[in-house]
Amino acid sequence: MKALLLWLNRLFPLPEHPLNLQNAGTESYAMWQYGKGADTVRLFSERYAPEAMFRDRDVCDVGCGAGGKSLYYAAQGARHVTGLDVAAGYGPQAQALAEELGLADRFTFLVRDGADTGLPAESFDTVMMNDAMEHVADPAGVLAECARILRPGGRLYVTFPPYGHPYGAHMSDRIGIPWVHLLFSAKTLIAAYEQLCRDVPDGAERVALRIGRSDDGQKRITYINKMTLRRFRALREQAPLAVEYYREVPLRPFLALPAKCPGLREVLVKMAVCVFVKPA
Numbered sequence: 001m002k003a004l005l006l007w008l009n010r011l012f013p014l015p016e017h018p019l020n021l022q023n024a025g026t027e028s029y030a031m032w033q034y035g036k037g038a039d040t041v042r043l044f045s046e047r048y049a050p051e052a053m054f055r056d057r058d059v060c061d062v063g064c065g066a067g068g069k070s071l072y073y074a075a076q077g078a079r080h081v082t083g084l085d086v087a088a089g090y091g092p093q094a095q096a097l098a099e100e101l102g103l104a105d106r107f108t109f110l111v112r113d114g115a116d117t118g119l120p121a122e123s124f125d126t127v128m129m130n131d132a133m134e135h136v137a138d139p140a141g142v143l144a145e146c147a148r149i150l151r152p153g154g155r156l157y158v159t160f161p162p163y164g165h166p167y168g169a170h171m172s173d174r175i176g177i178p179w180v181h182l183l184f185s186a187k188t189l190i191a192a193y194e195q196l197c198r199d200v201p202d203g204a205e206r207v208a209l210r211i212g213r214s215d216d217g218q219k220r221i222t223y224i225n226k227m228t229l230r231r232f233r234a235l236r237e238q239a240p241l242a243v244e245y246y247r248e249v250p251l252r253p254f255l256a257l258p259a260k261c262p263g264l265r266e267v268l269v270k271m272a273v274c275v276f277v278k279p280a
Contacts, residue, residue, distance in 0.1 A: 012176035030097040033068020057125035063132025067094025115141030133160035134227040147240040153280040164266035241276035
């Protein structure tokens with residue numbers, strides 16, 4: 001099956017991916033994130049203006065990666081932005097971009113788990129969680145921690161692609177086959193991804209980021225938690241925050257109607273967008 005996946009992969013071009021752009025010298029991962037910041041904020045524009053989200057507010061960015069979007073939020077007038085990520089290696093890149101943009105005095109990068117930040121209670125007006133809900137090991141714990149660090153009346157802004165997304169396996173840096181994770185087993189995916197990563201200079205780092213071992217020593221994909229729309233609905237209902245806004249963005253506008261069908265939603269929705277508020 002690995003041979004079949006590798007053969008099929010030759011037929012599909014890779015979508016744009018920040019790691020490949022960085023390797024090609026086009027732009028750093030942090031700068032790519034910064035450029036995508038406006039797209040993230042636009043997902044909320046139906047209801048929330050950027051000024052209301054960031055201006056003169058203390059912001060926490062959970063799962064910030066290399067901090068590019070955190071710095072975009074700072075550029076929108078945030079008083080201070082604290083970016084959190086479990087990957088310490090992102091810190092130097094985030095700090096370098098902060099210096100380059102003249103935002104170092106309003107940005108802090110911390111290596112922290114979103115479920116146990118160690119930050120003071122009620123210390124943020126806004127918490128951002130963009131493309132992170134599908135990665136965290138303890139989603140319910142992260143929501144509880146976000147509730148703890150938010151000030152009364154503060155908001156948590158969440159976006160994530162559901163597991164059924166065409167590239168929900170988060171291996172599109174090397175595998176361009178849409179819905180590949182629904183067509184092949186995890187074992188086959190892992191073997192193919194490891195082989196494809198041999199051809200890139202940072203391949204070992206990519207594999208280490210996405211693949212780990214279970215308690216019995218078996219290889220498994222650890223980078224994602226297979227967050228579905230259905231699972232997120234249960235999390236919303238149990239969260240210690242009130243849901244103020246929710247919508248699902250289809251893969252394409254013409255798919256809006258079928259993307260509402262129960263049997264198709266999980267594979268035709270590009271992004272779930274949710275805003276929680278902490279009661280005042």
